[in-house]
Amino acid sequence: MTKSSNHKILIVDDDKDILDLLKYNLEKDGYTVKVERKSTHSIETAGKFHPDLIILDIMMPKVNGIEVCRQLRELPDFRNTYIFFLTAKSDKQLQLKALDTGGDDYIEKITGLRALTYKIGTVLKKNLVIRKSVERINIGDMVIDRKASSVTYKSKEMALPKYEFELLYFFAQNPKKVITRDNLLHNIWGSDVYVLAKSVDTYIANLTQKIGEGLISRVDEGKYKFQVR
Structure with missing residues (x-):
């Protein structure tokens, strides 16, 4: 039997099959789940339910998910609530718009x-941070600019390949926390992309060569920690 959780999740989607599937699986994982098929009712439903995390479909009739997110972020009660977008669209511009509006992550239904x-468990059970809406992170002598995909460290700007940048961005949002290789695999590459575990170690080694020793330390087999200087 799944251990009970006090975490509450609201799912807003006009597709009943998607709602039923998500509700069943998330409740099996111990979450309290509420579903809403009408986006026009989602703000009111969220206000009554007080969820810890909201999952929004983007393409819904009358009011789309991006507009729902914008309205939620204007309310004090939902400024720090996790909002994940789930959509059938793979349009990168739509993804950027969703994050710019205040979405924390964007997951394609495919x-x-x-x-x-896994990402829900990352933020609600493992207490790690996923906030891709954060455009700029200032931490120690480092500035990470997500919009420009650039990193400035000790006044020196460096360009990083995609996955090295995503790794650093994830580490920097979770300083001093032990992060497993498995967590990095799922959150950076995704559950349906096959990446060898040793490849993660290689990416981290390459990143460490560029930013210097000591910021990312290996605390155990397959476990890492980002140290703030």
């Missing part, structure tokens, strides 16, 4: 249920 449930 990547499957595992990617979504």
Whole structure:
């Protein structure tokens, strides 16, 4: 039997099959789940339910998910609530718009249920941070600019390949926390992309060569920690 959780999740989607599937699997994982098929009712439903995390479909009739997110972020009660977008669209511009509006992550339905449930567990059970809406992170002598995909460290700007940048961005949002290789695999590459565990170690080694020793330390086999200087 799944251990009970006090975490509450609201799912807003006009597709009943998606709602039923997500509700069943998330409740099996111990979450309290409420579903809403009408986006026009979602703000009121969220206000009554007080969820810890909201999953929004983007393409819904009358009011789309991006507009729902914008309205939620204007309310004090939902400024820090996790908002994940789940959509059938793979349009990168739509993804950027969703994040610019205040969404914390964007998951394509085609990547499957595992990617979504793992990321939900990352923030609600493992207490790690996923906030892709944060455009700029200032930490120690480092500035990470997500919009420009650039990193400035000790006044020196460096360009990083995509996955090295995503790794650093994830580490910097979770300083001093032990992060497993498995967590990095699921949150950076996704559940449906096959990446060898040793490849993660290689990416981290390459990143460490560029930013210097000591910021990312290996605390155990397959476990890492980002140290703030």
